[in-house]
Amino acid sequence: MSSIxxxxxxxxxLTLYHCILSDCLRKGVDSISSTTIAGLLRIDDxxxxxxxxxxxxxxxxxxxxxxxELKSSIEHTLAFSKVKNVFIVGAGNLGFAxxxxxxxxxxxxxxxxxxxxxxxxxxxxxxGKKIYPIEDLKGQARKMDVDIAIxxxxxxxxxxxTDYMIEAGIKYIWNFTPVVLSVPDDVQVWNExxxxxxxxxxxxx
Amino acid sequence: MSSIxxxxxxxxxLTLYHCILSDCLRKGVDSISSTTIAGLLRIDDxxxxxxxxxxxxxxxxxxxxxxxELKSSIEHTLAFSKVKNVFIVGAGNLGFAxxxxxxxxxxxxxxxxxxxxxxxxxxxxxxGKKIYPIEDLKGQARKMDVDIAIxxxxxxxxxxxTDYMIEAGIKYIWNFTPVVLSVPDDVQVWNExxxxxxxxxxxxx
Numbered sequence: 001m002s003s004i005x006x007x008x009x010x011x012x013x014l015t016l017y018h019c020i021l022s023d024c025l026r027k028g029v030d031s032i033s034s035t036t037i038a039g040l041l042r043i044d045d046x047x048x049x050x051x052x053x054x055x056x057x058x059x060x061x062x063x064x065x066x067x068x069e070l071k072s073s074i075e076h077t078l079a080f081s082k083v084k085n086v087f088i089v090g091a092g093n094l095g096f097a098x099x100x101x102x103x104x105x106x107x108x109x110x111x112x113x114x115x116x117x118x119x120x121x122x123x124x125x126x127x128g129k130k131i132y133p134i135e136d137l138k139g140q141a142r143k144m145d146v147d148i149a150i151x152x153x154x155x156x157x158x159x160x161x162t163d164y165m166i167e168a169g170i171k172y173i174w175n176f177t178p179v180v181l182s183v184p185d186d187v188q189v190w191n192e193x194x195x196x197x198x199x200x201x202x203x204x205x
Numbered sequence: 206m207s208s209i210x211x212x213x214x215x216x217x218x219l220t221l222y223h224c225i226l227s228d229c230l231r232k233g234v235d236s237i238s239s240t241t242i243a244g245l246l247r248i249d250d251x252x253x254x255x256x257x258x259x260x261x262x263x264x265x266x267x268x269x270x271x272x273x274e275l276k277s278s279i280e281h282t283l284a285f286s287k288v289k290n291v292f293i294v295g296a297g298n299l300g301f302a303x304x305x306x307x308x309x310x311x312x313x314x315x316x317x318x319x320x321x322x323x324x325x326x327x328x329x330x331x332x333g334k335k336i337y338p339i340e341d342l343k344g345q346a347r348k349m350d351v352d353i354a355i356x357x358x359x360x361x362x363x364x365x366x367t368d369y370m371i372e373a374g375i376k377y378i379w380n381f382t383p384v385v386l387s388v389p390d391d392v393q394v395w396n397e398x399x400x401x402x403x404x405x406x407x408x409x410x
Binding site for chain 1: 211213216217218219220221223224225227228245246283284289297298299301302305307308312314353359360377379383384385387393395396397398399400401402403404405406407408410
């Protein structure tokens with residue numbers, strides 16, 4: 001993707017700016033100042049300007065940044081248009097929520113299929129994508145050129161299903177279970193650590 | 206809660222250690238070394254020891270940390286036992302997933318009720334909790350002594366529902382929508398920025 005070094009925190013903020021800009025577009029707002037963005041996120045104005053300076057953005061006038069241009073600068077820098085082919089493994093409520101999340105496509109996430117061990121769900125379509133048995137992971141992974149698996153199974157199935165995914169050649173796992181997975185060196189796991197995020201929010205409050 | 210200063214990143218890691226320790230307990234493993242924890246998370250051994258030194262933990266022997274004691278040290282430091290009363294606002298798939306998330310109670314999250322604008326869902330129970338109309342937020346907030354609202358409505362309803370929540374006196378919002386909410390100064394929002402997390406994971410890959 002890009003060669004610019006951007007810190008994790010800056011990436012996080014840039015995607016939030018992107019949410020704000022998307023909202024502006026929906027409301028027909030054409031330009032926005034760094035102060036407005038900073039105010040909504042309760043961060044420093046200078047931080048916003050610094051983050052935006054990381055982008056190759058040129059659309060700034062006296063009244064502020066051009067919303068469309070700034071939005072597309074963020075998309076370009078973070079490579080939203082690069083397609084990431086995704087399996088959702090675990091078709092429970094969370095898997096369904098992610099499969100139907102209307103924003104995923106905007107971020108280049110292309111959901112190929114879902115997987116679940118409940119036979120009642122097999123061949124059902126969610127958000128236009130079919131649910132397959134977990135056992136089909138290997139076969140479908142061979143057919144479909146998957147990049148990332150999103151893991152949304154119950155915690156007591158997490159490691160076993162991970163072992164299946166590894167056998168199927170999955171190299172990137174976005175883990176929504178509260179289990180720290182054991183994986184070989186060439187597999188990367190991103191823990192979507194909800195409770196860690198929650199305690200960051202509430203700790204000391 | 207506690208008076209010890211702990212960085213956001215350390216809080217995040219401590220909750221992941223807690224996941225590992227819970228898994229050990231389920232498997233009947235009594236003690237664990239910092240090397241094992243570090244290996245599972247692919248971080249530095251010394252980082253794990255440093256984080257654990259923030260806790261008031263005493264159960265360390267030659268073979269490693271006592272799993273039960275380390276687990277309860279983390280729970281104590283991050284105040285898991287302090288009850289946080291929660292409304293889930295938006296009873297779609299994500300709201301359902303969170304309402305049924307069996308781990309929430311372990312972290313002190315006490316879900317009081319869900320809210321949704323779909324009349325077909327009203328009075329239905331999810332995970333033992335009733336779904337009320339959004340209009341009942343104010344009345345129920347008065348009755349139930351709620352601390353935190355988890356926002357899981359569709360993005361196009363996010364700001365309007367937030368305005369309702371503010372009217373109902375909600376002061377802490379855990380926002381799962383991809384919308385940056387506009388709130389008064391005395392209301393705090395924690396953005397569960399899924400796509401920001403995702404791009405941290407994939408950026409440059």
